[in-house]
Amino acid sequence: MRTIAITNQKGGSGKTTTAVNLAGALAEQGGKVLVLDLDPQGNASRWLGTPSDGKRMLSVLSRESPLADVVVPTSIDGVHVAPGGAWLASAERALAGEVGAELALKEALASLDGMSWDFVLVDTPPTLGLLTISALVACDEVLAPVEASSLAIVGVGDLVRTVERVRDRLNPRLRWLGVVATRVDSRTNVSREVVALIRTRFGSDAFDTIVRESVRFKEAPSHQVWMGEYDAHGVGHRDYRSLATEVRARRAA
Ligand SMILES: Nc1ncnc2c1ncn2[C@@H]1O[C@H](COP(=O)(O)OP(=O)(O)OP(=O)(O)O)[C@@H](O)[C@H]1O
Numbered sequence: 534m535r536t537i538a539i540t541n542q543k544g545g546s547g548k549t550t551t552a553v554n555l556a557g558a559l560a561e562q563g564g565k566v567l568v569l570d571l572d573p574q575g576n577a578s579r580w581l582g583t584p585s586d587g588k589r590m591l592s593v594l595s596r597e598s599p600l601a602d603v604v605v606p607t608s609i610d611g612v613h614v615a616p617g618g619a620w621l622a623s624a625e626r627a628l629a630g631e632v633g634a635e636l637a638l639k640e641a642l643a644s645l646d647g648m649s650w651d652f653v654l655v656d657t658p659p660t661l662g663l664l665t666i667s668a669l670v671a672c673d674e675v676l677a678p679v680e681a682s683s684l685a686i687v688g689v690g691d692l693v694r695t696v697e698r699v700r701d702r703l704n705p706r707l708r709w710l711g712v713v714a715t716r717v718d719s720r721t722n723v724s725r726e727v728v729a730l731i732r733t734r735f736g737s738d739a740f741d742t743i744v745r746e747s748v749r750f751k752e753a754p755s756h757q758v759w760m761g762e763y764d765a766h767g768v769g770h771r772d773y774r775s776l777a778t779e780v781r782a783r784r785a786a
Pocket residue numbers: 543544545546547548549550551572574576657658659715716717744745746747748749750751752
């Protein structure tokens with residue numbers, strides 16, 4: 534079971550879009566995938582057709598419920614979701630004073646080992662609080678989407694430092710799966726520059742795949758279907774298929 538935290542504290546970088554559509558593409562290629570929604574916004578859960586108040590996910594983080602009880606199927610063959618939602622916004626406060634709160638998700642994921650998932654994709658909120666740290670402690674791999682617009686690349690230094698700190702202090706197994714440029718519009722200088730900067734900065738940790746800008750990504754969530762169903766012949770589906778192929782090729786050490 535490969536565990537992948539999809540993270541970038543910069544809001545709107547494409548984390549949720551990547552979680553949902555990479556999950557679909559990995560499943561299409563034969564994988565069994567669990568999407569774990571750790572974001573109080575609950576966008577991934579809504580997109581996957583399983584909106585939630587997040588109360589049950591919060592009880593998993595409080596060690597009161599087993600994660601397996603929270604998991605539900607989605608309309609995508611091979612994809613399950615552990616939905617999140619607004620209650621998760623109170624995680625920080627609810628778990629304050631609990632020693633080892635950031636380890637609860639790791640224990641919950643360990644309890645899934647032996648079940649049939651090949652990939653767990655954890656969608657994280659755009660903050661560096663307990664929820665994101667829990668994801669980085671629980672997972673072996675980090676995948677960061679970076680929006681190819683002028684300001685987005687600025688926050689990447691923080692992300693790199695966070696990953697290094699979590700690795701040094703809390704989770705020595707943590708490694709980069711890769712950084713992927715999203716919302717790329719190759720007609721613009723800024724998109725080309727961001728793609729080049731990612732390649733310079735991350736070297737072989739940068740994915741060859743780039744995810745292009747497509748208006749379809751804005752439409753699909755309200756239909757509660759992923760790109761493979763909403764626009765199977767479009768660039769969005771093609772790009773996430775290509776990302777899935779790379780993710781499978783980059784096996785965790
Ligand atoms: N490749 C793309 N082309 C066009 N629009 C995109 C693309 N990827 C994401 N978007 C749009 O950008 C916005 C942000 O995407 P998304 O919700 O996936 O980011 P996020 O990192 O999960 O945001 P948050 O930090 O709020 O959780 C959404 O409106 C989404 O539809």
